[in-house]
């Protein structure tokens with residue numbers, strides 16, 4: 001909605017809601033501003049992403065300061081995006097590596113279907129059930145107000161949990177091979193999410209979590225009249 005930003009400038013704030021076709025293909029998780037779309041990729045496309053990206057990505061095992069010690073992250077990560085895109089979390093700037101070709105293609109496909117242009121992806125690699133990601137929200141300043149996030153899962157099924165920040169029970173969703181999860185609006189402000197570890201025998205899984213970083217967020221707030 002346009003508003004007068006002062007000095008006669010009219011500013012447009014971009015708000016998001018999923019396109020009707022995507023919303024129809026998706027499943028309501030009972031959490032506002034979150035949509036789960038099973039089978040977004042065909043099994044064949046999802047298999048190819050799993051194999052190609054496991055082989056080609058520049059995997060890092062990050063270390064985070066916690067309680068005065070450096071803790072090794074229980075997963076591997078890699079990050080790619082458009083030139084100049086940077087994402088800061090846990091106190092570290094991660095400048096995007098040049099898109100790997102299969103990830104660039106996936107970014108274009110996801111941006112089109114979701115109706116929101118993404119310029120950055122954090123790829124998480126869970127090697128087995130011991131690898132996990134703890135409770136957090138993707139609410140860093142680099143993502144701007146009300147971030148839109150789109151996560152593609154490939155590989156073994158894993159449970160994804162969300163819980164209200166204000167307290168209350170968590171919901172569990174099994175993220176299938178080739179699925180898409182979209183979170184937008186106040187979902188990061190009002191909820192935390194995690195990918196818990198499991199004692200079940202599970203194989204490798206990758207999640208591609210697409211984001212729009214500050215460089216594009218700033219582009220999206222455009223003076224249309226001065």
Ligand SMILES: O=C(O)CCC(=O)C(=O)O
Nearest residue numbers: 122124138151195207209
């Ligand atoms: O692996 C997943 O599905 C969760 C990823 C996630 O929460 C994140 O990258 O912030």
